[in-house]
Amino acid sequence: MSWVNAGLADRRPVSNGARRKGRIVAGSPFTHPPGGRPPARGVRRWERPSARSVSMARTFDRRLAARIVCDIRLSCVGDANMDNPLSVEASLFDLPLDAVHVWYLFTDRVTDPQVLERYANMMSTEERVRRDRFIFPKDRYQFLVTRGLLRTLLSRYARIRPEECVFVMNRYGKPSLHYWGSATAGLEFNVSHTNGLVAIAITSGREVGIDVEELARAHSDLDVRRFFSTAEVRALEALPPTEQRSRFFDYWTLKEAYIKARGMGLSLPLDRFSMHLHRNRRPTIEFAPPIDDDTSTWQFVQFEPSPRYRMALAIRRRGTDLTVRIKEFDVKDETA
Numbered sequence: 001m002s003w004v005n006a007g008l009a010d011r012r013p014v015s016n017g018a019r020r021k022g023r024i025v026a027g028s029p030f031t032h033p034p035g036g037r038p039p040a041r042g043v044r045r046w047e048r049p050s051a052r053s054v055s056m057a058r059t060f061d062r063r064l065a066a067r068i069v070c071d072i073r074l075s076c077v078g079d080a081n082m083d084n085p086l087s088v089e090a091s092l093f094d095l096p097l098d099a100v101h102v103w104y105l106f107t108d109r110v111t112d113p114q115v116l117e118r119y120a121n122m123m124s125t126e127e128r129v130r131r132d133r134f135i136f137p138k139d140r141y142q143f144l145v146t147r148g149l150l151r152t153l154l155s156r157y158a159r160i161r162p163e164e165c166v167f168v169m170n171r172y173g174k175p176s177l178h179y180w181g182s183a184t185a186g187l188e189f190n191v192s193h194t195n196g197l198v199a200i201a202i203t204s205g206r207e208v209g210i211d212v213e214e215l216a217r218a219h220s221d222l223d224v225r226r227f228f229s230t231a232e233v234r235a236l237e238a239l240p241p242t243e244q245r246s247r248f249f250d251y252w253t254l255k256e257a258y259i260k261a262r263g264m265g266l267s268l269p270l271d272r273f274s275m276h277l278h279r280n281r282r283p284t285i286e287f288a289p290p291i292d293d294d295t296s297t298w299q300f301v302q303f304e305p306s307p308r309y310r311m312a313l314a315i316r317r318r319g320t321d322l323t324v325r326i327k328e329f330d331v332k333d334e335t336a
C-alpha cells in the first residue's frame with residue numbers, strides 16, 4: 001500500500017490510489033535541512049508522566065546528541081540509495097526530516113471488537129474520563145477511535161508503546177508528545193476530527209496544523225463576515241452561488257489549519273489574515289496587523305478524503321516546500 005504524494009499536483013488526481021481515495025487539490029515538493037526540537041518546556045501537563053518515564057527520559061537526555069545524529073542519518077539514508085536518499089523509505093512509519101505524513105481514517109470502518117478493545121486499553125485515565133463524559137455513544141466511539149489512532153501512529157513513529165504516549169498541552173490547549181527519548185524529540189503532530197473522519201498530521205520539528213470538515217455541515221448559520229477577512233468575503237461573494245458553498249469550506253479549513261499550526265487558538269483573530277486560492281498553484285496567506293508572521297514560510301495543502309469531506313494542512317517550512325504524503329489508515333498498517 002503506498003502513500004499519496006501531495007507533491008506537484010494542483011487540483012488533479014495524482015495516482016490510481018488517489019483517484020480512488022481522494023484528490024489532492026494543492027501542494028508542492030520539497031527538501032530542507034534537519035530540524036528537531038523537544039516539546040516546549042513550561043507547558044501544562046495533560047497527563048502526568050510516570051516516575052519510570054521521567055527516569056528513562058533523563059537517561060535518554062544524556063544520550064540525545066549522539067542519538068539524534070544517528071536518527072538523522074537513518075532517516076536520510078534509509079536502506080540503500082545513498083545518491084538519492086529521499087527516494088528511500090524503509091517503512092510507512094519512517095519520517096524523513098523533510099516530510100509531513102498525513103493519515104486519515106473513516107471512523108465508522110473500525111468495527112473489529114479486538115481493535116476497539118486494544119484502543120480502549122491504550123487510553124490513559126484522563127482519556128477514559130473524557131470519553132465517558134460524552135452523552136452519545138457515537139461521540140464516545142469517535143473519541144475512542146481518534147485516541148486509538150493517535151496513540152498507534154505516534155507509537156510507531158516514536159518507537160514506544162501506544163500506552164506510553166504522554167501528552168502535554170500548551171496554554172491554548174494544543175497537545176504535543178511529552179519528550180520520551182530521542183525518537184520523540186521534535187516529533188510534531190496535529191489532530192482534527194469531524195463526524196465520521198479523523199485526520200492526523202505528523203512531522204518533525206516544525207509547526208503543523210490540520211483541519212477536516214464535513215461538507216454537509218450547514219454553513220448558512222455561520223457569520224462569514226465575523227470569521228473571514230474582507231478580502232475573503234469579497235472573493236466568496238464574487239463567485240456564482242453554486243460555487244460558494246465549496247469555496248467556503250476551502251477557506252474555513254485553510255484558516256483553521258493555520259490557526260492550529262500556530263497553536264494559539266482564537267487569540268489569533270480570524271479576520272486579520274486572508275487565504276488566497278489560486279488556479280494553478282497552492283494557496284497562499286496574507287497577514288494584517290496585529291498578526292506578525294512571514295507569509296513565505298507557510299505551505300498549504302488541500303485534499304478531499306472523499307466527496308463528503310474537505311481537508312487542509314498548514315506547515316511552517318524552512319526554505320523550499322516539504323514533501324506531503326497522505327494515506328488512508330488501514331488497521332493492518334499497525335503491523336506494517
Ligand SMILES: CC(C)(COP(=O)(O)OP(=O)(O)OC[C@H]1O[C@@H](n2cnc3c(N)ncnc32)[C@H](O)[C@@H]1OP(=O)(O)O)[C@@H](O)C(=O)NCCC(=O)NCCS
Pocket residue numbers: 146172173174175190191192193194209210211212227251252255256259260261262263264265266270
Ligand atoms: C480549539 C480548536 C483547535 C478547535 O478546532 P475544531 O475545528 O473545533 O476541532 P478539530 O477537530 O479540528 O481539532 C481538535 C483537536 O485539535 C487539537 N487542539 C486543541 N487545541 C488546539 C490548539 N490551540 N491548537 C492546535 N490544535 C489544538 C486537539 O488535538 C483537539 O483534539 P481533541 O479535542 O480530541 O483533544 C480551535 O482551532 C478553534 O476553536 N477554532 C475556532 C473554530 C472557529 O470558529 N472557526 C471559524 C472558521 S475559520
